Amino acid sequence: MTRTSPTRGRAAGAGYALPAVLFLAALFAVPLARILELSLHPVDGTGNPLPEFSLVQYQRVLTEPFFAESLRSSLLTALLVTVLCLLLGYPVAYALARTRPGVLRTVMFVIVVSPLLTSVVVRSYGWVVLLSANGAVNRFLVATGLADAPVPLLTSYLAIVVSVTHVLLPFAVIPLTTALGGIDGNLRRASQMLGAGPIRTFWRITVPLSLPGVATGALVVLPLAMGIYITPLLVGGANRPLAGLRVYSQITSVYDYPVAAALSFTLLLLTLLCVTVLGSGFRFWERRLYG
Amino acid sequence: MTSPDPLRPAPAPAAGPAAHVVIEELAAGYEGTRVLDVPELTIRRGEFLSILGPSGCGKTTLLNALAGFVRPSRGRISVDGADVTDVPPHRRGLGLVFQNYALFPHLTVAGNVAYGLKVRRVERAERRERVAEALRLVGLEGYADRRPRQLSGGQQQRVAVARALATRPAVLLLDEPLSNLDAKLRREMRVELRELQQRLGITMVFVTHDQEEALSLSDRIAVLNGGRVEQLDTPERVYRAPASRFVAEFVGAANILDGVADGGGVLRIGDTVLRTGLPGPERGRPAVLALRPERVRLHTAAAEPASADAGSGGAASGVLGYRAFVGDAWHSEVHLAGGATLSARTHAEPPPLGSEVTARWSAEDVIDLTTAPAEEAR
Numbered sequence: 131m132t133r134t135s136p137t138r139g140r141a142a143g144a145g146y147a148l149p150a151v152l153f154l155a156a157l158f159a160v161p162l163a164r165i166l167e168l169s170l171h172p173v174d175g176t177g178n179p180l181p182e183f184s185l186v187q188y189q190r191v192l193t194e195p196f197f198a199e200s201l202r203s204s205l206l207t208a209l210l211v212t213v214l215c216l217l218l219g220y221p222v223a224y225a226l227a228r229t230r231p232g233v234l235r236t237v238m239f240v241i242v243v244s245p246l247l248t249s250v251v252v253r254s255y256g257w258v259v260l261l262s263a264n265g266a267v268n269r270f271l272v273a274t275g276l277a278d279a280p281v282p283l284l285t286s287y288l289a290i291v292v293s294v295t296h297v298l299l300p301f302a303v304i305p306l307t308t309a310l311g312g313i314d315g316n317l318r319r320a321s322q323m324l325g326a327g328p329i330r331t332f333w334r335i336t337v338p339l340s341l342p343g344v345a346t347g348a349l350v351v352l353p354l355a356m357g358i359y360i361t362p363l364l365v366g367g368a369n370r371p372l373a374g375l376r377v378y379s380q381i382t383s384v385y386d387y388p389v390a391a392a393l394s395f396t397l398l399l400l401t402l403l404c405v406t407v408l409g410s411g412f413r414f415w416e417r418r419l420y421g
Numbered sequence: 422m423t424s425p426d427p428l429r430p431a432p433a434p435a436a437g438p439a440a441h442v443v444i445e446e447l448a449a450g451y452e453g454t455r456v457l458d459v460p461e462l463t464i465r466r467g468e469f470l471s472i473l474g475p476s477g478c479g480k481t482t483l484l485n486a487l488a489g490f491v492r493p494s495r496g497r498i499s500v501d502g503a504d505v506t507d508v509p510p511h512r513r514g515l516g517l518v519f520q521n522y523a524l525f526p527h528l529t530v531a532g533n534v535a536y537g538l539k540v541r542r543v544e545r546a547e548r549r550e551r552v553a554e555a556l557r558l559v560g561l562e563g564y565a566d567r568r569p570r571q572l573s574g575g576q577q578q579r580v581a582v583a584r585a586l587a588t589r590p591a592v593l594l595l596d597e598p599l600s601n602l603d604a605k606l607r608r609e610m611r612v613e614l615r616e617l618q619q620r621l622g623i624t625m626v627f628v629t630h631d632q633e634e635a636l637s638l639s640d641r642i643a644v645l646n647g648g649r650v651e652q653l654d655t656p657e658r659v660y661r662a663p664a665s666r667f668v669a670e671f672v673g674a675a676n677i678l679d680g681v682a683d684g685g686g687v688l689r690i691g692d693t694v695l696r697t698g699l700p701g702p703e704r705g706r707p708a709v710l711a712l713r714p715e716r717v718r719l720h721t722a723a724a725e726p727a728s729a730d731a732g733s734g735g736a737a738s739g740v741l742g743y744r745a746f747v748g749d750a751w752h753s754e755v756h757l758a759g760g761a762t763l764s765a766r767t768h769a770e771p772p773p774l775g776s777e778v779t780a781r782w783s784a785e786d787v788i789d790l791t792t793a794p795a796e797e798a799r
Binding site: 314316317319320321322323324325327330331334335338339 | 537
């Protein structure tokens with residue numbers, strides 16, 4: 131091989147990314163542009179898009195409670211799920227980070243990522259089995275007298291939160307484990323040598339230094355939770371007030387594609403807004419922390 | 422209330438060297454292998470004690486046992502008469518400077534130094550004063566608001582020392598604190614550290630694998646090998662009267678003359694025969710002698726000294742096989758007839774390579790290690 135100049139090397143590097151770029155352009159950017167275009171058309175009485183352009187679909191999305199409520203509910207649910215994932219994931223990540231590589235750690239890790247390794251149908255069916263009228267939870271509630279009759283758990287808000295948290299938990303645990311594992315153990319020891327006990331050391335040293343992992347976890351889990359619909363669909367049915375489910379039902383049963391497109395786009399913008407706000411918030415914090 | 426030197430530790434109850442930290446029958450190990458076995462070690466108040474040894478000798482384990490991070494499998498550690506063996510690190514009141522400094526990256530320099538004071542609930546005004554004092558002590562007054570990563574290695578080192586001193590620990594432990602610095606800075610920090618220690622009168626326990634550091638800093642050196650203290654003595658004694666062959670070789674370079682006495686002060690090492698300068702053990706008895714390279718003088722055959730001088734002391738003849746200028750001296754190797762090699766460190770330029778030379782030394786410079794405990798097979 132002959133010598134290559136740095137610029138040529140860089141150009142060659144960009145060339146390697148070309149297949150992925152083409153793939154994304156064809157399968158992501160083009161459909162996205164198509165949906166945007168679709169969302170700008172009014173419809174006739176049967177839901178067929180009319181040729182002229184208008185913002186009427188966005189007006190419907192923001193004013194009709196059926197859509198507006200679902201956006202609000204998706205946002206609040208996503209925030210709740212994000213917080214739950216971080217709270218539940220933190221101790222797990224802490225344990226993982228402090229376990230030496232070996233069989234135990236591998237087993238722990240496989241358990242953590244098991245929701246991702248399971249098919250969404252199997253996973254959701256598992257929740258159905260647990261939460262249905264004659265499922266394990268209801269039988270326990272009735273047997274212990276905590277409830278007189280089976281509680282409709284499957285269609286409850288709780289079922290959505292629990293099942294979505296379940297599947298998104300690994301996305302919080304993985305960055306948290308990386309961040310916690312990257313903290314120099316001598317910092318903890320230094321804190322102890324300066325008189326701080328384990329609890330104070332945890333709050334003063336470990337937690338602040340794991341903040342980048344918290345930020346990454348939140349920035350991954352939140353968008354996923356905003357758009358999630360298959361898990362809540364399979365667990366609680368299509369009639370739950372989540373934006374993703376509303377898009378789904380508009381497409382599969384109402385056949386109003388333009389309003390589905392407008393709702394999709396509004397959800398996307400809302401998600402981008404949340405990620406931006408959250409991301410800059412974390413960046414601000416990190417800059418305050420590290421100078 | 423402001424004392425003239427607010428970082429000076431609480432005054433010693435009694436004047437003079439007193440037992441400050443006492444280690445008794447200490448043993449520690451991981452998974453069955455014993456890495457530390459110290460029957461007795463007393464650290465005096467206000468002394469600078471170095472724990473010197475090669476990697477894996479147990480020095481870090483000893484330090485961690487003192488700090489409380491390693492639980493000894495046996496034995497007792499007491500500080501000022503109080504048994505601290507089962508006391509967790511954060512209640513021992515000791516300071517530790519880490520090899521990698523372990524500064525908190527999310528806190529400023531002042532925040533790092535104030536950390537231990539906040540933990541102790543020191544009032545804000547006093548805290549600020551003590552942080553400033555600690556930073557002044559290490560010459561970093563203007564750096565209070567910087568972040569650790571904005572500092573050079575030497576500055577980070579000083580912050581680590583200031584942070585550890587701010588809480589006025591009973592003993593300051595230092596875990597190879599200079600090993601990440603370049604040679605020039607290391608020499609400077611050595612002087613600073615020693616001055617600081619003498620000014621504050623604080624007890625310092627300094628772990629190092631660098632014999633030069635240990636020699637130049639310490640009041641006493643504990644030479645550790647295989648988890649055992651081979652010698653605990655002043656730097657001069659450790660250097661001039663090493664207690665074992667290991668100490669002789671590890672602290673400063675040494676020619677080890679390990680052979681069989683031939684009577685009349687003659688030692689036979691394999692096929693090499695040399696005059697030791699000592700009356701020597703009886704013929705046929707094994708003998709181990711050590712000779713510092715800087716105590717060896719080189720003479721060419723032409724410039725042999727008068728016979729009066731030649732008669733006393735030790736001598737061996739050979740060919741100059743290697744010579745190198747090392748800055749403040751010349752380092753040469755003399756290949757003796759019969760195969761043995763003798764190192765010499767001379768101020769005068771040695772004769773050219775291949776010259777016939779006679780190495781000479783005075784009898785009082787020969788260190789007799791024959792009766793020193795042999796190194797145990799481990």
